[in-house]
Amino acid sequence: MELTHIAKTVMEKRYLRLKEDGSKETPEEMLRRVAGVIAGVEAQYGASKKEVRAIEEAFYGLMDRQDFMPNSPTFTGAGTALGQLSACFVLPVGDSLVEIYETMKHAALIHQTGGGTGFAFSRLRPAGDKVRSSQGVASGPVSFLRVYNASTEAIKQGGTRRGANMGILRVDHPDILDFIESKADTTQITNFNISVGITDAFMAALEQGTDYELINPRNGEVTGKLSAKLVWDKLVENAWKTGEPGVIFIDRMNRRNPNNHVEVIEATNPCGEQPLPPYGSCNLGSINLANFVKNPYTAQAEVDWERLGQVARMATRFLDNVIDANKYPLPQIAEKARRDRRIGLGIMGWAEMLVQMGLAYDSDEAVALGNQVMTFIKQKAVEESMALAEARGAYPEWEGSQWHKAGLKVRNATMTTVAPTGTISLFAARPDLPCSGGIEPKFALVFTRNQAGAVMLDVDGQFATIAKREGWYSEELMQQVAERGTARGVAGVPERWQQVFATSHDISPEWHVRMQAAFQGADGLPVDRQPVDAAVSKTINFPHHASVEDVAKSYALAWQLGLKGITVYRDGSRASQVLTTGDKT
Numbered sequence: 001m002e003l004t005h006i007a008k009t010v011m012e013k014r015y016l017r018l019k020e021d022g023s024k025e026t027p028e029e030m031l032r033r034v035a036g037v038i039a040g041v042e043a044q045y046g047a048s049k050k051e052v053r054a055i056e057e058a059f060y061g062l063m064d065r066q067d068f069m070p071n072s073p074t075f076t077g078a079g080t081a082l083g084q085l086s087a088c089f090v091l092p093v094g095d096s097l098v099e100i101y102e103t104m105k106h107a108a109l110i111h112q113t114g115g116g117t118g119f120a121f122s123r124l125r126p127a128g129d130k131v132r133s134s135q136g137v138a139s140g141p142v143s144f145l146r147v148y149n150a151s152t153e154a155i156k157q158g159g160t161r162r163g164a165n166m167g168i169l170r171v172d173h174p175d176i177l178d179f180i181e182s183k184a185d186t187t188q189i190t191n192f193n194i195s196v197g198i199t200d201a202f203m204a205a206l207e208q209g210t211d212y213e214l215i216n217p218r219n220g221e222v223t224g225k226l227s228a229k230l231v232w233d234k235l236v237e238n239a240w241k242t243g244e245p246g247v248i249f250i251d252r253m254n255r256r257n258p259n260n261h262v263e264v265i266e267a268t269n270p271c272g273e274q275p276l277p278p279y280g281s282c283n284l285g286s287i288n289l290a291n292f293v294k295n296p297y298t299a300q301a302e303v304d305w306e307r308l309g310q311v312a313r314m315a316t317r318f319l320d321n322v323i324d325a326n327k328y329p330l331p332q333i334a335e336k337a338r339r340d341r342r343i344g345l346g347i348m349g350w351a352e353m354l355v356q357m358g359l360a361y362d363s364d365e366a367v368a369l370g371n372q373v374m375t376f377i378k379q380k381a382v383e384e385s386m387a388l389a390e391a392r393g394a395y396p397e398w399e400g401s402q403w404h405k406a407g408l409k410v411r412n413a414t415m416t417t418v419a420p421t422g423t424i425s426l427f428a429a430r431p432d433l434p435c436s437g438g439i440e441p442k443f444a445l446v447f448t449r450n451q452a453g454a455v456m457l458d459v460d461g462q463f464a465t466i467a468k469r470e471g472w473y474s475e476e477l478m479q480q481v482a483e484r485g486t487a488r489g490v491a492g493v494p495e496r497w498q499q500v501f502a503t504s505h506d507i508s509p510e511w512h513v514r515m516q517a518a519f520q521g522a523d524g525l526p527v528d529r530q531p532v533d534a535a536v537s538k539t540i541n542f543p544h545h546a547s548v549e550d551v552a553k554s555y556a557l558a559w560q561l562g563l564k565g566i567t568v569y570r571d572g573s574r575a576s577q578v579l580t581t582g583d584k585t
């Protein structure tokens with residue numbers, strides 16, 4: 001493995017384990033540990049020692065070549081006492097004190113293992129509603145959201161990482177307006193992302209300009225009506241101000257869930273890429289697309305389909321094994337995982353693949369290629385899942401599923417996703433070939449850093465390589481790109497590369513949404529042709545001067561193009577922002 005400085009630091013701090021002799025394992029030893037545990041599962045299905053060894057080598061090679069990385073909990077959990085390997089969980093929140101606090105306890109246990117949790121608060125009776133046992137009044141979903149947030153704050157995460165959460169409320173819940181406003185003060189509820197669960201009925205009311213009904217989940221009674229436009233406007237305005245709430249199209253998620261014959265999805269995991277049923281979980285892993293271009297940076301550049309197909313199949317097998325190697329935090333979760341056998345094969349380094357192919361992110365060609373690449377990976381995942389079903393059996397809930405109806409006997413209820421890959425994309429990056437998270441464009445080409453009073457330039461590995469190769473690299477030029485936060489419009493950068501090296505701020509929100517849609521796939525596709533059968537984690541970036549109307553347009557386009565959800569972020573709209581371009585840092 002050829003790791004960047006930052007990857008080494010992150011690994012050292014949180015991923016490498018102490019060995020029995022008290023010393024820390026090396027990155028290679030970490031990969032060996034993970035490959036060994038995950039390949040060990042093969043023995044349960046009758047593989048000989050020699051066969052297990054061969055699979056272990058294959059798994060090790062996937063990671064060592066930086067072609068594929070499993071999600072963080074697989075690195076930190078494999079072969080340890082906790083042994084929890086998944087990043088994504090959804091827990092149900094029932095409408096009683098016992099259920100509310102039971103689930104809060106369960107969430108704490110999951111956070112302890114590095115997993116993130118999502119919850120729908122939609123089943124809780126609204127604030128002010130009757131509570132029979134105490135003759136009192138209910139405090140409502142938003143107050144319990146605050147309690148959950150405080151619990152996360154109190155426990156944080158020892159050793160691994162802090163637990164992220166997602167809170168969802170259906171748009172037809174009587175407390176929806178309070179929920180939409182609940183994060184207007186950005187110092188509140190900081191351990192949660194929040195999203196509104198938008199129904200088809202709501203979208204129909206919005207299109208027709210009518211009211212829609214609010215329903216008390218305790219008894220199904222209609223408690224009142226609201227104008228769909230008023231709620232939508234409030235939602236969009238808050239998203240414009242602070243980036244939250246996001247939306248998820250909850251009925252679409254359920255309609256397109258291949259396993260919707262046995263489960264109802266109410267929520268997603270924290271970053272939105274996994275719509276999951278109650279007690280649902282998913283282990284993720286992502287392919288580094290930057291490694292799959294032949295003749296990069298030339299007119300003959302092409303995707304290495306053959307090798308991509310092999311890696312996608314082997315990665316699918318890896319993720320299916322993770323289900324059996326996993327030690328689940330709750331019996332209900334273990335049981336569900338063994339019944340639906342969800343896996344989440346995703347990608348990262350998409351921006352770097354595009355640069356090697358000579359395509360600008362904001363181009364029709366790039367959008368078409370995104371759809372083609374993800375559809376291809378899905379096809380390979382389905383092939384491997386079918387082969388696994390042949391050898392090990394279909395997943396127990398398969399009968400009656402959309403897979404069954406399509407005549408496809410598979411081992412996994414869902415297979416593909418696009419995760420943020422916040423940490424594992426660092427592990428996949430090399431000094432000369434970076435790896436941007438998921439399907440995000442590059443954030444910037446040149447960062448400036450103050451080091452002991454001196455201004456240092458951090459130049460994107462691909463940008464530096466090309467500039468040096470073509471002879472237009474200079475400190476002054478890099479400084480200029482850093483200050484502008486883009487190569488576009490910088491005279492010293494050849495026109496072609498100005499286009500190809502698009503950063504997230506160069507790309508209009510519409511292109512961000514179109515790219516997300518290319519990976520998600522449109523409504524109505526057959527189950528094996530949906531490029532992503534879970535969902536896509538993506539941030540739609542806006543410049544600071546964008547208007548509320550601009551955000552509204554993106555939300556509308558998201559609905560129109562078949563997205564399962566959307567999250568926006570307007571530059572500078574939150575006090576703390578991890579990455580900034582220009583020389584502000």
Ligand code: CDP
Nearest residue numbers: 071072087116164271419420421422423424
């Ligand atoms: O790169 P890595 O595997 O560490 O994670 P990611 O792809 O950025 O995030 C995948 C999922 O892990 C998220 O959607 C969350 O469910 C979970 N996560 C979390 O719970 N807490 C974090 N601090 C980061 C991720």
